[in-house]
Amino acid sequence: MNRPLALALFLVVLVSPLAAQDEMTIVLHFTPDRENGRQVYDICARCHLPEAWGTEDGTYPQLAGQHRGVLLKQLLDIREGRRRSPLMRPFVQPRILGGYQNLVDVVTYIQQLPMNPAHGKGPWPAPTREYTQGQQLYQDNCAACHGSQGEGNDERRIPRLQGQHYAYMRRQAIAAKRGLRQVDPGMSAVIRRLSDEQLALALNYVSRIAVPKQDLAPSVSWRNPDFSEVKQ
């Protein structure tokens, strides 16, 4: 698991507000250190909780089990203001979270955490008509990038949707559609093509794809033993 992680930094240089943005990409390689990752995660756990399972109502996403590349991209996007999250932004600054090694370590730690065995699902179980419609919409519009099982892609920094809370995905999709969250142009095009109802159907389907058992915690009452020294 401790294979090196490539860290791509997109440095955005703004000459003037009217000038085009010049992007510069540097790729660096780090070997992750899980124990340091656990220590770095301490500050994240204050809000995201030691299990990183998020909340069913979609206020917090499930981070556990997410691809390292995806987590890293979010941290850097928030750090640089490309993903708007004023509340989290100070926490991801080098003065708090540390340098690039710490970023690599913390995402490695989060990725290997067992996932929530009871994440929030959409309202339509199989074999309702809505479920089947959503399946079709998902396969036609989302599967090419996010994978037929919603598994995402670490290398390409495409989020794993499998196991993500339905309410979180729905709020993010709608935020992207209304221009409140920046996403890549391909994703943006798909989201704009689908109606709010179609998005809900597709996300209902993906929220009901089973997460491989080996990725799940044994029960919802599982508590992260790495944080057992603090009262919970």
Place this chain on the structure above:
Amino acid sequence: MPPALARLLRKADLPEPKGPRVVIVGGGWSGLSMAKYLRLQNPGFDVVLIDRQPAFLSFPLSNAWLADQVNMEFLSHSFFEAANRHGYRFVQASVLGFDRTSRKVFTDTGIIAYDYLVLAPGIEYDYSQIGIEDPVIQEQLYHRYPGGFFSSSELLTIKRKIQAFRRGTFLLTVPSGDYRCSAAPYERACVMAALFRRRGIRGKILILDMNNEITIMKDAFERAFHELYGDLIDYQPSSLLAGLDLEKRTIETEFDEFTFDDAIIYPPIRASRLLEEAGIADPHSTQKTARTDPFRYHLVDDERVYVTGDSRSQPFSKGGHTANSEAQYVAEVITAHALGREVEWRSPQTMCFSTVAIDPLRAMSHITYYRYDEATKDFAFDRIHSVEKWDVTGGQASIAWAEGMFRDMFYE
């Protein structure tokens, strides 16, 4: 008509609204967050935020300021900047009342019509809950020994008191009920003890807690009181106040009498009197809160009027983080009402950092989520994550948290 009255009855100087107007009463953590997220959720809203103060001063992190760990600039922010950044209007005025039939808010700079009204006027002290009914004595008590949770002058007074204290007993009280910022009185005792230690003062901080025990992070605060400040802090639980003599500086509890040299008296609190004066307060509620829909926040008989922040009716812990996370959701509720959409209920969260030691700042943290309990038909604590160890990581996190909140409300 006397000119003073004419001024009250004219229209306030505001441009004609370009869309449905939402008037927000109170520019605290709830109102500021609400104004921002209403504009973000629906750029068609014309949002007006009213506060009687000329500038914003944060109460969260004020204990760190009392202990010289952050400066005043960190805590103070401009309403103009927030309004300019997020595209709403700030009106510095006192709200005198409102009329729900004609949908008008009456202020000391004129009348403002609304399509939606958000009441986020916060709390007031309720000295009557500790048996002090005479308004003259209430005012004396408030001015001499302010609690530090209502107006910014209180904080300035408290800092001067701490700086001027040389010897004797410094009294702090902790109110009963759902008071604003559960950890703050205990945190304040810790930072005061740390300051006394720094200055070599051999005084005593007497905490009279109206509760039977420390209300939050009990074990950790007990440990801090004993291990760090055993020579300075005297903690007395179950101390219901039975009498107070301002001239002799004595305070009586059920079993004891104490004399003090200076004090910070934090009495129980209630919702802003604005609710009661407008006839929307439930007279049977302890804190004189309004009858509202617990999930949608509007008055039970009026979907145009919402009550949020520390004057809300729900029993969530009162404080800045609760108000901010709640406002993000309520902004979606109001948007959904205006645009004919649906929105699912989401729990607010209460994030709370507590400074225990200074130089460098060391803090604990505590986060609470809520859920609705169908059996009791009320809200209950859901998941709680308490980091009951004070360390530099916690101290840094507390500052990063406040910075994030200020960015959210004022700058981003």
